[in-house]
Amino acid sequence: MNIFTDHPKPKVKIGVLFLKRKRAGFVPEWGDHIEGLVRGQLKNSPFDVFIPEGKVVDGISMRQAMKVCEDKGCQVYIALQPTMSDGRMAPVLAQHSRAPVVFWATPEKQEGSMISACSLVGAHTFTATLAQTGHPFEFVYGMPGEAQTVRDFSNAVYRAYAYSLIRNGSAGLVGYHAPGFIDMHVDPASMKANLHTELFHISMHEFIDSIHAVSDEAAKADLKKMKQLGLLCEDDISEADLLLSSKYYLCMKEMMDTLPLNALSVRDWPELSSTQWPYLAMARLSSEGYAVACEGDTDGALSCLLGYAVGCGACYLSDWLEHDEHHITLWHGGAAPFQMCQGLDSKVPPKIARHFNNRNPAVVDATLKSGMPITLFRLWHLNGKYLFTAIEGETVEPKRHLKGTNGTGCFDSVDINDYFIRMVKAGFPHHPVIAEGHVKKHLYALMENLGIECKD
Incomplete structure (x- = not known):
């Protein structure tokens, strides 16, 4: 880093949780497409990214995934629903995170008459639940890879990290x-x-x-x-x-x-x-x-x-x-x-x-x-x-x-x-x-x- 021209940035490790469904719903192919785009954006992000293996579909698998992330030193959790998942995981997610969870909702497929994802509805359900129970969170909405989404996502992660640094500092x-x-x-x-x-x-x-x-x-x-x-x-x-x-x-x-x-x-x-x-x-x-x-x-x-x-x-x-x-x-x-x-x-x-x-x-x-x-x-x-x-x-x-x-x-x-x-x-x-x-x-x-x- 050139200290005359380059600003220092904190090194933040994020745990990325793709929240899934126990049974297929909406348009699974669209969900897979969105997940691929998300992974592509994360690969080029300034953050150290960890994605646990296994499907996160309920409270038990949520706790297991978050424990793995914690053991890997993740400081901020990212929650995505490429297609709408189970809202009962919301309080589990909030309870086990020291920093505000970053919820990233993604758009619907703009073709055909089928409801493709309900990603925004799912994230809305999670975050409204957290707000009503007093848990802070960050919210990002946008197509992966678009410039505004990249900026909004980075800002949300840094804010969540700053919160944890102050709250536990x-x-x-x-x-x-x-x-x-x-x-x-x-x-x-x-x-x-x-x-x-x-x-x-x-x-x-x-x-x-x-x-x-x-x-x-x-x-x-x-x-x-x-x-x-x-x-x-x-x-x-x-x-x-x-x-x-x-x-x-x-x-x-x-x-x-x-x-x-x-x-x-x-x-x-x-x-x-x-x-x-x-x-x-x-x-x-x-x-x-x-x-x-x-x-x-x-x-x-x-x-x-x-x-x-x-x-x-x-x-x-x-x-x-x-x-x-x-x-x-x-x-x-x-x-x-x-x-x-x-x-x-x-x-x-x-x-x-x-x-x-x-x-x-x-x-x-x-x-x-x-x-x-x-x-x-x-x-x-x-x-x-x-x-x-x-x-x-x-x-x-x-x-x-x-x-x-x-x-x-x-x-x-x-x-x-x-x-x-x-x-x-x-x-x-x-x-x-x-x-x-x-x-x-x-x-x-x-x-x-x-x-x-x-x-x-």
């Missing part, structure tokens, strides 16, 4: 929020009650000891790898500075991989910044798909996790620096993912630099790409419940150069002055998250399954 917090940033205070009780996510706390002393425990040999090997990225570097950044940044990177990566943590927030100032900022390490990690956040912003890290898990790629945790009627200055200290920034051959290539404020290393000065469709979004808590918002826009050329990460978002369809006041009154913290692409509808569909209120 762990968020790490190093230290606390940055001094005075009470709007980013983490509430483990609200997090558990609303998201079913557990908070794992790490003290600053533990974290600093873990950084120093990274061997010089490992840091040197990582620094050699990092230099191959070709990043420019200010002349007064020393080899020792870069080695410490590699230790930050290796320490946070190992924490997330081994504890394991789905998201990680770190209180970087004043304890760490008095020696070195971890922003270069965070920029590298976020570019690789790790959900990391500075200043102890745990909900911000979870927001980045949501963006990555639903297939949006690496996300940028920004400050809301200033705004006018339709523009927001999307600035922060220097930890944006490289994919969202202007490239090495641009007029303002990303550069390893010193922090604008105390002049300590190591941050990445970079400018967001212009003309990039974006979604600004955020997950946060207020009075014991979680809220979510999103707006869509496009990046434009900034009016002036700024140290750190610099960018301007244009939101032509949004009155930013009005939106800002409404969001602040709802407790929206000062860190919006930016994803590439227009994905508001996609994210809101996930929030609906999670039971999170969306505010426009």
Whole structure:
């Protein structure tokens, strides 16, 4: 993966269940044709696909097939009825899936007078049953292989995966929020009650000891790898500075991989910044798909996790620096993912630099790409419940150069002055998250399954 051009995507393993009938019905040949087309689309999908052997025709065979899928490490189940199956399998399917089941209904044969499949009727029956019993699900309707069906299916799988990641996940917090940033205070009780996510706390002393425990040999090997990225570097950044940044990177990566943590927030100032900022390490990690956040912003890290898990790629945790009627200055200290920034051959290539404020290393000065469709979004808590918002826009050329990460978002369809006041009154913290692409509808569909209120 080229981290300057390619966004990271989660690796999702799906278990595909073709729900059959004990006796023949409708037009079996059409059902076989549809199943063949489905298999063809799945073969070219970005997912690791497993299809259990044997016919799934009732609750017993359903449980057996799902047990095999579980043993194979499947994270999301796909349920298809090429011809209508037995609706009594619906509660069994929901009961044994940790993630929302993706139901894929397919069209009728558009020839002859015979009812060929009733696939949509079957999927409708299953999903209405699940809705009435409180089970979340995803729904796709379309002919296999068509472009819209491919997009809808991928989005549904990623949303189901994101749901399972949040519902069964762990968020790490190093230290606390940055001094005075009470709007980013983490509430483990609200997090558990609303998201079913557990908070794992790490003290600053533990974290600093873990950084120093990274061997010089490992840091040197990582620094050699990092230099191959070709990043420019200010002349007064020393080899020792870069080695410490590699230790930050290796320490946070190992924490997330081994504890394991789905998201990680770190209180970087004043304890760490008095020696070195971890922003270069965070920029590298976020570019690789790790959900990391500075200043102890745990909900911000979870927001980045949501963006990555639903297939949006690496996300940028920004400050809301200033705004006018339709523009927001999307600035922060220097930890944006490289994919969202202007490239090495641009007029303002990303550069390893010193922090604008105390002049300590190591941050990445970079400018967001212009003309990039974006979604600004955020997950946060207020009075014991979680809220979510999103707006869509496009990046434009900034009016002036700024140290750190610099960018301007244009939101032509949004009155930013009005939106800002409404969001602040709802407790929206000062860190919006930016994803590439227009994905508001996609994210809101996930929030609906999670039971999170969306505010426009």
